[in-house]
Amino acid sequence: MSFTVAIVGRPNVGKSTLFNRLVGQKLALVDDTPGVTRDRRPGEARLFDLRFTIIDTAGLEVAHEDTLPGRMRAQTEAAIDEADLSLFVVDAKFGLTPDDHTMADMLRRHGKPVVLVANKAEARGSDAGFYDAYTLGLGEPCPISAEHGQGMNDLREAIIETIGEDRAFDDKNDEDEARTDVLLTKEEADNPEEVAPYDDTKPLRVAIVGRPNAGKSTLINRYLGEERLLTGPEAGITRDSISVEWEWRDRAIKLFDTAGMRRKSRVTEKLEKLSVGDALRAIRFAECVVIVFDATIPFEKQDLQIVDLVIREGRAAVLAFNKWDLIEDRQAVLADLREKTDRLLPQARGIRAVPISGERGTGLDKLMQAIADTDKVWNSRIATARLNRWLESQTVSHPPPAVAGRRLKMKYMTQVKTRPPGFMISCTRPDAVPESYLRYLTNGLRNDFNLPGVPIRIHLRAGDNPFGNKRKKKR
Template sequence: MDMPTVAIVGRPNVGKSTLFNRLVGKKLALVDDRPGVTRDRREGDVSFGGLHFRVIDTAGLEESDAATLMGRMRMQTEAAILAADVVLFVIDARAGVLPADQPFAELVRRAGCPVILIANKAEGGTGLSGAYEAFTLGLGDPIPFSAEHGEGLGELHEALKGVLPKPDPENDDEDEDGAGGRSLKVAIVGRPNAGKSTLINRMLGEDRLLVGPEAGITRDSISLDWEWRGRKIKLHDTAGMRRRARIDDKLEKLAVSDGLRAVRFAEVVVVLLDATIPFEKQDLTIIDLVESEGRAVVIGLNKWDLVADQPGLLKQLREDCTRLLPQVRGVAVVPLSGLAGEGLDKLMQAVVQAAEVWDKRISTSRINDWLSEATSRNPPPAVSGRRIKIRYATQVKSRPPHFALFGNQLNALPKSYTRYLVNGLREAFELPGTPIRLSLRTSQNPFDKG
């Protein structure tokens, strides 16, 4: 069932993101005292006293030239207003109605959808005069509200109940993911300005995310629903990840931690590299982080159109990848151009394949046949004159593939031998590019003499 959409709009720093977090019930949007923190439209699903809707947090409305970053942010907000079933227009009750509020009240009125006027920061009765002043906007009765403290939620609920479209009963029994099945969660990560938002805009076929030449435009982790060849995909665009030592801005620290959270929620992570300067130290650190979180990895070489004329470059970069990233040996490396829309189909094929590998299960009998052959070909070493014995192996879980080995003295097994086993598992059972976990379980039987 398609949920109705509610857009939160207003000038910068009136508390839109705090209201968004309050409605969604968790801190999804970045909140800071500085104006202009939110730059893209951020969406979240809300269940509020029996009401179910999608809420959109928008960038603060400001009068700006369309060519500037602020102007592009305004266009994003206007697009959200046009798509909304209901608009929550937020003002700062303590500041009262400012001249900057008037043109945007006019914009919201012209959109023709129901508007609920919220006079925020009116906690404990402060700012009530500013709330009454909001009548002058011509948007109806304002609701005195405090997003910070949750005051006014009852009045907001009543107002929403009166204007939200009623659900279509014919669609009520459709399951959460619809006919296409469960959504595959995909996060797009990378260094700042690698082209993540441009790539997602190209995938969606619309300018859904704010882009531009300025590095670090995306600050929130944005979640978007999409469909590729009938497969439901939930895309997460994230803020560019920098080395921690270079992050001295509190807001950017929040953005990077938001990106890490998106990685943890994802099943497949596309690490986007700039093909003109690939495999920088920071790229390797990000891939290492994704692997340590146990997520399937696909590497996208973005801006490939700028280097496509260099013969043998792709082969060289794939060899570099094998050498630099042994922990994800065999990972798919896909050349593409988000700007030109090239290579997107191959990227998504690699994403779906990576998800299948990540979710793979192998029978215990096949694993032990392989183990017997692997240990015969290269037996484990001896420790203090006593040979380490690996008796048995099984897969304990998938997502990512996790295997357990049982035997004696396994805590003394050298790292080089566990690497040999992991590489053998990867090759024998076709597990390219996915993290592989190996648990060593030494026998606790005191009568087991090996």
């Protein structure tokens, strides 16, 4: 992108609505409640022919730096320093407040170019607030309606005039992201015995999930080496799912920080429901998901439900037992955690689990190695000939049970997809195959082909009957 723009202003003036309008998606949470946004969220904006990076920020609140609003203000100032241009959004409908004047003074101290934006200009009685914006001393305000998309052409002209035409149209780059689902390629279909090698240099999307206050944001900050995400002792600080770019051993990693997910019965407020929904979307679009456990109180019911959700979504999962620095008898606790992992998570047998400390930075490299290894298993493909030899040996040692006096016959097996590994078995009477036998085959695949900790999908299909369309002869 050619330049970076930060959207700043006091709470509830429509910054996130404008952010969503510019990126063309509902990425940021929007609600009538002031102070919804807390972290700074980047996005790729498109305003007619302009392409640039946009940063959504928390609303400015005057507070001590040790408080949550004070830490949110520090995140906003960091976004202003990072950006080439600031869009200062005021509420033309409500009018100016002392916080608007405080924000204007702060922007002048930073010395960066500013475009003054008067949002909600479509409302009746907004003219007074629009003309009041001149008193901020930041030039002529640009009237827009972020919710209805009005005034976007004027905003484009104001941005170009402020930052300069050469900078505005420099180095456009509009590449699409790679697909997340991988099916059989033409080469693999033509050569089923040749398995494509795993590409350990491709970018990897990793979502960090868990219960509130488990240390998810602290973990990401430790990886990045800076206070990129808002953290603190308060539970439920993170609301939006924020993505950050990072590199590990020359491999591009996109980390997604998510809101803490409480038990469904306890989620009653609309804003928390939106945050959890955003976290669920992050899980669906990630490739590997790290479930962060609090090692001092692991395996709560909600922890198990989150792991089950990740497995049902088909993602590659890794467990991270955080706050390991608070554990005293570590050998005994580690043995207990291993036993509980095998017993309480049978649907993810062999799942990788790593004790870490996000606060002190211990175990983080082992965690990333576990993520890379799990992603490799998640992308693995097995040749059809090997699968059929394996299926024959499995059915000989443990034949399918007879149902209603009729035998079940497994004829043919092939892998139809990866991410996660999915297999198709052609058999007689697929609807009669019991779940216990499918679990037997799943466990055999996991053990014999080294597929620990990833979901395995087995689909049954009836073989074609060459006489199925012929009418029976009359006797």
